Amino acid sequence: MVRTIRPVKLEDVAMVSEIEQTSFPDPWDRAIFEDLASHGGTVKTPSGESVVMRVVEEDGKVTGYVVWQQAGKGPVGTVLNIAIRRDCRRRGQGRLLMAYTVDAMRRSGLRICSLEARESNTAARLLYESLGMTPAGRRPGYYGDEDAIIYTLVL
Ligand SMILES: CC(C)(COP(=O)(O)OP(=O)(O)OC[C@H]1O[C@@H](n2cnc3c(N)ncnc32)[C@H](O)[C@@H]1OP(=O)(O)O)[C@@H](O)C(=O)NCCC(=O)NCCS
Structure with a gap:
């Protein structure tokens, strides 16, 4: 089994959208992934921010993204x-992508990695905690029906 992490390409978008639709109650629009893919996986906003997308593939098939x-x-x-694609979960790919992301942030000179998770999302919260991230706060009603827990990691 060979796992690779690489920038998203346009031919990945169908699988990425399928994973998105089957993973979240409020999925992102496909156009967001198309935009990232058509810019080589990195989009720079007018205010100077960069949005970066990477996919993980296993034996040549896309199985997840960050x-x-x-x-x-x-x-x-x-x-x-x-x-991560439903039938590929619990095999270390989420941890691999998060470790890659943390490393990329560190190499870019960032000092803190932050994210939000639904309070009830035990799988995600345990993944983040397994990487040393700690709960730093709560955003009440962030998802409409549920609070977000903010996690941070000092890089
Ligand atoms: C969260 C998600 C990305 C984890 O990906 P994954 O590849 O299944 O995770 P990993 O196999 O790398 O698991 C790493 C650790 O996370 C925790 N974990 C992951 N899934 C878990 C589950 N279903 N139950 C309990 N702990 C879980 C465990 O600590 C696990 O370590 P272990 O397997 O050694 O016990 C995946 O469940 C997913 O895609 N969920 C839907 C989308 C989502 O909720 N994204 C996060 C939004 S905040």
Whole structure:
């Protein structure tokens, strides 16, 4: 089995969208992934932020992805999205993508990795905690029907 992490390409978008639709009650629009893919996996916003997307593939098939954001000069990188195909979960790919993301943030000179998780999302919360992230606060009603727990990691 060979696992690779690489920038998203346009031909990945169908699988990425399928994973997104089957992973979240409020999935991202496919156009967001298309935009990232058509810019080589990194989109720079007019305000100087970068949004970066990487996919993980196993034996040549896309099995998950991560999207993060980093400000031009600020110290905080934020993980915006991470998902692994349902039938590929619990085999270490989420941890692999998160470890890759944390490493990439550190190499970019960021000082803090931050993200939000639904309070009830035990799988994600245990993944983040297994990487040393700690709960730093709560955003009441962030998902409408549920609070978000904010996690941070000092890089
Ligand atoms: C969260 C998610 C990305 C984890 O990906 P994964 O590849 O299954 O996770 P891993 O196999 O790398 O698991 C790493 C650790 O996370 C924890 N974990 C992951 N899934 C878990 C589950 N279902 N129950 C309990 N702990 C879990 C465990 O501590 C696990 O370590 P272990 O297997 O050695 O016990 C995946 O469940 C997913 O795509 N969920 C839907 C999308 C989502 O909720 N994204 C996060 C938004 S905040």
